[in-house]
Each structure stands twice: as C-alpha cells, then as structure tokens.
Amino acid sequence: MGLSKTDNFTAEENELAAFAKALGHPARVAIIKYLSTQASCVCGSIVEVIPLAQATVSQHLKELKNAGLIQGNIEGNSICYCLNPEKWKKFKAMLEPTFNYIEQPVCC
C-alpha cells in the first residue's frame, strides 16, 4: 500500500523508526556528520557541502527538523541549523539495549 501501519506499533517503536528513517539517506547522514564536526551551521554552508541542489538540501533539512534531530535558529540573514541534544540522547537511549545485547554471545 505504501502506507506504514503506524497504528499497530507502540509510540516508542514509531519514534525510533522516525529517527532512523530521518537518518536513512546519505545526504542526511552527511548533514549530521557536518553538524557534528564543524562549528559552522549556517544553512548556506551546508548547501555548499552537500552535492545536491539547494531545493533538495532544504527538503532534507526539513525532514531532519521534522524528526527533531536538528533545529534551526535564525541568525541574522541566514539560519543556523544545530543538532538537538535532547532528541539525540533519546535516540541513543533507544538503541542502547540492542547495542548492549550484541556484546553478549548471541543465539545461533
């Protein structure tokens, strides 16, 4: 159908899926990586770094913002996009059980 049946799953499952989905595109991974390492967060410099058209980058930024992974702050004439620490901590916390599980000897 092309329509995820989100109603059948828990809020936590849906939220983790939303975080993961937002990160599920190389351009968005590149944006997050850039924001994790650079001091700069101006939208314009993100557009310069990502090898896609400005409209497309803007669309990817919107998806990351919708998922909550980044937030945009107006900075004079431009916009500063930054990681949202709270959401990233939540993301990390939701992955932790699986990250811990695989440290033990796994079945099969």
Added chain:
Amino acid sequence: MGLSKTDNFTAEENELAAFAKALGHPARVAIIKYLSTQASCVCGSIVEVIPLAQATVSQHLKELKNAGLIQGNIEGNSICYCLNPEKWKKFKAMLEPTFNYIEQPVCC
C-alpha cells in the same frame, strides 16, 4: 526523481544510511527489539508478534538481512533470525561521534 544519488556520497555515509533506513520502519524496529530481548528467533514467532501479514513480515526480514543487521540460520524445518553483532558494532561505531558531540555544549 525518487532515486537517491548515492554516488555523490562516501561509502561510509551510504552504509550508515543503509543501516538507518533498514531500521526506519516500526515493524523492523519491533523485530529488532524482539530479537534483542527474546531467546527465540524462529521466523514463525516473529510473524506471530508483528501485527502484519506473513508476506509483509517476510519482506521486512529480507530488508533487515540485506542491510546486514540480521542473519538467518536454517534450524530444522524453520529459520532462526539473529542479530549480526559485527554489523551492529559498526552501526554503533558510526553513530558514536555524533553521540559524543551532543554531550558537549552545542552551538546556537
């Protein structure tokens, strides 16, 4: 276009995106959570737990397997799906820099 321009991105960006994309659906999150907590890994019990048709669950399992996050071992008449520790460690390692970054005071 609906076609990701993966060529423009690094292998690492594409791999992280592939992991995240595989996890980007609540059914697949639920499958991973189930495999992280239960001893059972038989395909049939996964189908019982996920509120979707058997064909759909099989499709989701295939995507998780393609991404490398799980592996299937034939267990008599059925199949045992387990997490792939190596890939999960890689996934974790690739997220670590961002997880560490957000512990510091962030810009803006």
Added chain:
DNA sequence: TTGTCTTATTGCAATATTACGATAAAGAAC
C-alpha cells in the same frame, strides 16, 4: 509419494520519497 508446515516470492495497487527548476518569501544592505 502425498500431505503438512514453514518461509519466500510474485503481482498488484496505493502511497511515499527523491530530485530539481522555478518561484516565492523574508530580511539585510544600499
């Protein structure tokens, strides 16, 4: 062999995503 149980695949319809050019909107700079 025949039947049963388990999982995968096929075929299809509905919806979502990706990408970009063109254009709009909102400020700064003048």
Added chain:
DNA sequence: GTTCTTTATCGTAATATTGCAATAAGACAA
C-alpha cells in the same frame, strides 16, 4: 523605496516502499 542574499515552497517526473492475497519452494513426516 529597490536590490541582493538566503532559505522555503510549489509543481512535476521518476522511482521506491508498503501491504496483502495468492502462490511457490523447501523440508520434514507418514
């Protein structure tokens, strides 16, 4: 005011994803 700069949105085309019924494929049992 006008113009430039910066970012967002619209419109559109191509492709991908999701979901399920139906069916196939494989292994085991009798």
